[in-house]
Amino acid sequence: MNEKKSxxxxxxxxxxxxxxxxxxxxxxxxxxxxxxxxxxxxxxxQHRLAAQREAVFSVLPGTVEYEEEIGERVVFxxxxxxxxxxxxxxxxxxGSGFQGDIEIMVGTDPLAEKIRGIKILDHTETPxxxxxITEQQFLNHxxxxxxxxxxxxxxxxxxxxxxxxxxxxxxxxxxVQIVERAVGKIQDYTGGGR
Amino acid sequence: xxQLIKDFKQGLWEEHPLFVMILGxxxxxxxxxxxxxxxAMGLATSFVLISSEIVISLxxxxxxxxxxxxxxxxxxxxxxxxxxxxxxxxxxDIAASLSLFVPLIVVNCLILGRQESFASQNPVHRSIAxxxxxGIGFTWGLVVLSIIRELLGMGSxxxxxxxxxxxxxxxxxxxxxxxxxxxxxLVGIINLINLKRSGN
Numbered sequence: 001m002n003e004k005k006s007x008x009x010x011x012x013x014x015x016x017x018x019x020x021x022x023x024x025x026x027x028x029x030x031x032x033x034x035x036x037x038x039x040x041x042x043x044x045x046q047h048r049l050a051a052q053r054e055a056v057f058s059v060l061p062g063t064v065e066y067e068e069e070i071g072e073r074v075v076f077x078x079x080x081x082x083x084x085x086x087x088x089x090x091x092x093x094x095g096s097g098f099q100g101d102i103e104i105m106v107g108t109d110p111l112a113e114k115i116r117g118i119k120i121l122d123h124t125e126t127p128x129x130x131x132x133i134t135e136q137q138f139l140n141h142x143x144x145x146x147x148x149x150x151x152x153x154x155x156x157x158x159x160x161x162x163x164x165x166x167x168x169x170x171x172x173x174x175x176v177q178i179v180e181r182a183v184g185k186i187q188d189y190t191g192g193g194r
Numbered sequence: 195x196x197q198l199i200k201d202f203k204q205g206l207w208e209e210h211p212l213f214v215m216i217l218g219x220x221x222x223x224x225x226x227x228x229x230x231x232x233x234a235m236g237l238a239t240s241f242v243l244i245s246s247e248i249v250i251s252l253x254x255x256x257x258x259x260x261x262x263x264x265x266x267x268x269x270x271x272x273x274x275x276x277x278x279x280x281x282x283x284x285x286x287d288i289a290a291s292l293s294l295f296v297p298l299i300v301v302n303c304l305i306l307g308r309q310e311s312f313a314s315q316n317p318v319h320r321s322i323a324x325x326x327x328x329g330i331g332f333t334w335g336l337v338v339l340s341i342i343r344e345l346l347g348m349g350s351x352x353x354x355x356x357x358x359x360x361x362x363x364x365x366x367x368x369x370x371x372x373x374x375x376x377x378x379x380l381v382g383i384i385n386l387i388n389l390k391r392s393g394n
C-alpha cells in the first residue's frame with residue numbers, strides 16, 4: 001500500500017517537499033549543535049590545557065614551574081625546580097599512529113642525554129589494544145633511556161629496547177618512532193647539551 | 195499501562211537487541227574488553243536511542259515516507275555529536291577510553307532499527323518505554339559480555355584485581371576473537387534457556 005502511494009505522489013511538488021524536509025532537519029540540527037559546541041568547547045580546551053600542564057610535571061619530575069616555547073610544529077617546555085635549577089626539557093610532538101595522530105609529551109635531561117619520562121596526551125588507537133600505549137607499564141620502558149634509536153621486542157627488553165604490546169605492534173612501533181623524532185628535536189633545540 | 199510494561203519488557207529479554215536480534219555488533223565486539231567501557235558504551239547508546247526515539251516519534255507525521263531513513267540518520271547523528279562533545283567536556287576519562295567508538299554510535303543498526311520498526315509507527319509514550327527497555331537490555335548485554343572478557347583477559351572487573359597477580363592473563367579474550375567466542379557462547383546459552391522455557 002505504502003509503496004503505491006509514494007509512486008503516485010512522486011511529482012515535482014513531492015520532490016520539493018522531500019528536499020524541504022531534509023534541509024529543515026539539517027538546519028535545526030546544525031543550530032542545536034552549534035550551541036552544544038559553544039557550551040562544551042571551553043571545557044574541552046580546559047581539559048586539554050590541564051592535561052598538558054600535568055604532563056609536563058609528570059615527564060619532568062621535580063618541576064614546579066616551566067617556560068613554554070613554540071617551535072616548528074612542536075612545543076618545547078623548559079622545566080625548573082623550586083631553586084630555579086633546570087629539571088629538563090620536554091617537547092610536545094605528534095605523529096601518525098595506527099588510525100589517527102598520537103600526541104606525546106617527551107621529557108628529557110639534555111645534559112645527561114637521557115629520556116626522563118613520556119606521556120600520551122591524545123590518540124585514536126583501538127580501545128583495549130592500541131589504546132594500551134597509554135598504560136604506565138608500557139610508558140615506563142622509556143624512563144632513563146639514553147638518546148638514540150630503539151628496538152621493539154616481544155619480551156625481556158634490554159638496553160635500548162622497548163617491550164611491545166600484544167595485538168598492537170603498529171601502535172607501539174609508532175610511539176617508538178615519535179619518541180625518536182622527539183629526541184632529535186630536543187637535540188636540535190638545545191644544541192647538544194645547553 | 196499494561197501495553198507500556200509490555201513494550202518496556204520486550205527489550206530486556208524476549209527481543210534482546212544483542213542476544214536475540216544480534217544488532218549493533220560493531221560496538222559490542224569492539225569495546226567490551228573492559229567492564230567500564232562496556233557500561234559507558236551501553237549508557238551512551240541508550241541516551242542516543244531514547245532521545246532520538248522521542249524526537250522521531252514526535253515528528254513522524256512531518257517526515258515524508260521517501261526520505262524517512264536519511265531524516266532518521268540526521269536526527270541520530272545530531273544526538274551522537276551531542277554525546278561526543280558532552281563526554282569530552284564533562285567525562286574526559288571515559289571519552290578518552292571510548293575515543294572513536296562514540297562517533298560510531300551513529301551507525302549502530304540497533305538505533306536506526308528501532309526508529310524504523312517502532313518510533314516511526316507508535317506514539318511518544320510507547321516509544322519511550324521501548325527505548326528504555328532496549329537501552330537497558332543493550333547495556334546489560336554489554337556489561338555481562340565485558341565482565342567475562344575482562345575477568346578472563348586481565349583478571350580484573352571494573353579495574354579491580356580479582357584473580358590476583360598469579361593469574362596468567364588470557365590476552366586472547368580481550369582481542370576481537372575473544373569477543374566473537376564469548377558472544378557466541380552467550381547467545382547459545384540464552385537460546386537454550388528460551389528453548390527450555392517454551393518446552394515447559
